Amino acid sequence: MISRPDLLTIAELIPAEARVLDLGCDDGELLEYLIEHKQARGSGIELSEDGVLACVRRGLSVRQGNIEEGLADYPDDSLDVVILSQTLPFLNNPTFIINEMLRVGKCAIVSFPNWGYWRCRIEYLLTGRVPQFPDIEQKWDGDKRWQLFTLSDFEDLTQWIGVEIDDRVYLEGNQKIEKGARWRARTAVYALTKAG
Amino acid sequence: MIVPIQTFTFAENDPLVLDSGLTLSPVNLAYETWGTLNAEKSNAILICHALTGSAHAAGYHSEDDKTPGWWDDCIGPGKAFDTDKFFVICSNVIGGCYGSSGPTEIDPNTGKAYGLNFPVITIGDMVRAQVKLIDHLGIGKLVCVAGGSMGGMQVLEWAAHHAERIHAAIPIATTSHHSPMEIAFGEVGRQAIYADPAWNKGDYHESGTGPDAGLAVARMVGHITYLSEESMHQKFGRRLHNLEKYGYEFETEFEVESYLRYNGSKFTQRFDANAYLYITKAMDYFDLTQPSGTLAASFTESTKLRYLVVSFTSDWLYPSYHSKELVRALTAVGADVTYLDIESQWGHDAFLLEVETMTGLLQSFLGRLEKEILAGTS
Numbered sequence: 001m002i003s004r005p006d007l008l009t010i011a012e013l014i015p016a017e018a019r020v021l022d023l024g025c026d027d028g029e030l031l032e033y034l035i036e037h038k039q040a041r042g043s044g045i046e047l048s049e050d051g052v053l054a055c056v057r058r059g060l061s062v063r064q065g066n067i068e069e070g071l072a073d074y075p076d077d078s079l080d081v082v083i084l085s086q087t088l089p090f091l092n093n094p095t096f097i098i099n100e101m102l103r104v105g106k107c108a109i110v111s112f113p114n115w116g117y118w119r120c121r122i123e124y125l126l127t128g129r130v131p132q133f134p135d136i137e138q139k140w141d142g143d144k145r146w147q148l149f150t151l152s153d154f155e156d157l158t159q160w161i162g163v164e165i166d167d168r169v170y171l172e173g174n175q176k177i178e179k180g181a182r183w184r185a186r187t188a189v190y191a192l193t194k195a196g
Numbered sequence: 197m198i199v200p201i202q203t204f205t206f207a208e209n210d211p212l213v214l215d216s217g218l219t220l221s222p223v224n225l226a227y228e229t230w231g232t233l234n235a236e237k238s239n240a241i242l243i244c245h246a247l248t249g250s251a252h253a254a255g256y257h258s259e260d261d262k263t264p265g266w267w268d269d270c271i272g273p274g275k276a277f278d279t280d281k282f283f284v285i286c287s288n289v290i291g292g293c294y295g296s297s298g299p300t301e302i303d304p305n306t307g308k309a310y311g312l313n314f315p316v317i318t319i320g321d322m323v324r325a326q327v328k329l330i331d332h333l334g335i336g337k338l339v340c341v342a343g344g345s346m347g348g349m350q351v352l353e354w355a356a357h358h359a360e361r362i363h364a365a366i367p368i369a370t371t372s373h374h375s376p377m378e379i380a381f382g383e384v385g386r387q388a389i390y391a392d393p394a395w396n397k398g399d400y401h402e403s404g405t406g407p408d409a410g411l412a413v414a415r416m417v418g419h420i421t422y423l424s425e426e427s428m429h430q431k432f433g434r435r436l437h438n439l440e441k442y443g444y445e446f447e448t449e450f451e452v453e454s455y456l457r458y459n460g461s462k463f464t465q466r467f468d469a470n471a472y473l474y475i476t477k478a479m480d481y482f483d484l485t486q487p488s489g490t491l492a493a494s495f496t497e498s499t500k501l502r503y504l505v506v507s508f509t510s511d512w513l514y515p516s517y518h519s520k521e522l523v524r525a526l527t528a529v530g531a532d533v534t535y536l537d538i539e540s541q542w543g544h545d546a547f548l549l550e551v552e553t554m555t556g557l558l559q560s561f562l563g564r565l566e567k568e569i570l571a572g573t574s
Binding site for chain 1: 502520523524525527528530532533534535536537538539553556557560561563564567
C-alpha cells in the first residue's frame with residue numbers, strides 16, 4: 001500500500017490508462033501504484049542511483065537524470081500527465097519546469113509542502129527562524145536550501161506563468177481540508193493545465 | 197561449468213554480402229551456449245563481446261582450465277544472466293581470431309591465411325552473421341541482446357536494424373557512434389602495428405612470427421583508455437616495481453609501466469594483430485546517426501523494444517554523455533528506456549567490475565521482461 005497521503009491524492013487525480021511521467025520519482029512507489037491500480041503507462045526521471053535501482057526492482061522504466069535540465073527530448077503533448085511530487089521546493093527554476101511539464105503533458109500535477117501551515121507560521125513568529133518542515137528535513141550540510149511556497153505563493157506563480165488550476169486538494173495528514181486550507185493544509189496538490 | 201566451442205558454418209553457396217559491397221563465403225561463426233533452450237525457444241539471450249573478447253563468456257573449456265569466460269561473474273546459475281532460466285548464447289565476431297571467419301583463417305581460394313585479403317567488416321556485418329546463427333538455432337525472437345563496449349555497439353545495431361528479432365536491448369558502456377577521440381586511439385594502435393617490421397603489410401601468418409611488439413603497444417594504449425586516472429592512482433600510484441629507489445635508467449621502473457608491459461606482451465599470446473586492425477576499424481565505422489543525420493531516425497522502427505542503457509561515471513573512453521545522447525534519442529521516438537549512470541571509479545573497465553550493481557540491475561530488468569513476455573505485453 002502507498003505510504004504518503006499526497007501520493008494517493010495524486011493517484012485519484014489521474015485518469016485510467018494515462019501516459020504518465022513522474023519527475024523525481026524517488027523509489028517508484030507512486031508509479032508502481034499507478035501502473036497497478038490505474039493501468040497507467042508510466043515512466044520516471046530520478047536523480048539518485050539508489051532511487052533508479054529501487055525503481056528497476058519494481059519493474060519500472062526510469063531514467064537517471066536531472067529534471068532541472070528540462071525535458072527537451074520529450075516531444076510536445078506526448079504524455080497525459082506529468083507529476084512533480086514534493087520536489088518543487090528544491091528546484092532552481094520552478095517556472096521553467098512547470099512550463100516544460102505542460103509542454104510535454106496535457107496536465108501537470110504538483111504537490112508540495114505548504115509553508116503557510118499554521119505551525120510554520122507560529123514557528124517563524126516565535127523563533128524568528130525559517131520554519132522547518134518535518135517531511136523534508138533541511139540540513140545545513142545539504143545540497144541546497146529550499147525555496148518556500150505557501151498556497152498563495154504557488155497560486156500567484158501559476159497566475160504569473162499563465163496556467164490554469166484545474167483541481168486542488170489540500171491535506172493535513174490523510175484528511176482533506178475544505179475550509180481554512182491556507183493555514184490548515186500541510187500538503188497541497190494542484191492539477192494544472194495550459195491556459196485557454 | 198564445462199562448455200564446448202561450437203562452430204556454425206553458413207554462406208557456402210549464398211555469400212554473405214558485407215557493408216563494403218564485398219562478399220564472404222563460407223562464413224564460420226564460433227559460439228558457446230549455457231542453459232537450456234525451452235520448447236518454445238523463447239528464453240534465449242544473446243551476449244555480444246567487446247574488442248578482444250571471444251565466444252567464451254562463461255564457464256571453463258576443460259577441467260584444467262584456470263580462467264573462466266570473460267563475463268563469468270554475470271553468466272551462470274543464479275547470476276545476472278541466470279542460466280537456470282535463460283538459454284544464453286555468445287558468438288565470436290567475424291573479423292576476429294577466436295574461431296570465426298577472420299584474417300587468420302585459411303582463404304579457400306588461396307589455401308593460405310586471409311591476412312589483409314580478408315574483406316573489411318563493420319559492426320553491421322558482425323550482427324548480420326549473428327542473425328544467421330539465431331536463425332540456425334531456430335530462435336524467432338531473443339529475450340534480449342546485451343553487451344558492453346563494442347558488444348554494446350552490436351546491441352544497438354540489433355536494436356536499430358533487427359528490432360523484430362528481439363524484445364529488449366541492453367547496451368552497456370558504449371556509444372552509438374565512434375567519436376574522433378575513439379577513432380584516434382584506434383589509429384594509434386593500428387599505427388603501432390603497421391610500424392612493426394614483422395607486420396610485413398599484414399603478410400606474416402606463414403612466417404611464424406607476427407608483429408608482437410606493435411600489437412603489444414596497441415594493447416597498452418587500449419589498456420590506458422580502459423582505466424581512469426583515479427583507478428590508476430589506486431592500482432599503481434607512483435609505486436616502483438621491484439625497486440626501492442629510482443635506477444635512473446630506461447628499464448621498467450614504475451608499477452604502471454610493468455602492468456602495461458605485462459598486459460601488452462600477454463595479449464600477443466592470445467590475439468592476432470590483423471584481427472586487431474579489422475575489429476578496431478569496424479568500431480571506427482560505427483555510426484548510427486547515419487544515413488539520416490540524426491540518431492533518433494535510426495530507432496523509429498524500434499520503439500516497441502525495452503531498453504536498459506548503462507554507463508559509468510568514470511568511463512572516459514565512452515563517457516556517460518554518449519549514453520545520455522542515446523537515451524534522449526530513444527525518448528524522443530517514444531521508446532521505453534531505463535537508464536543508469538553507475539557511480540564507479542574503474543573507468544571503462546567498470547562494466548566488467550561493478551558486478552554487484554550490474555547483477556541487481558540486470559536481474560530486475562530481466563525479471564520484468566520475463567513477466568511482460570509471458571503476459572504478451574512485450
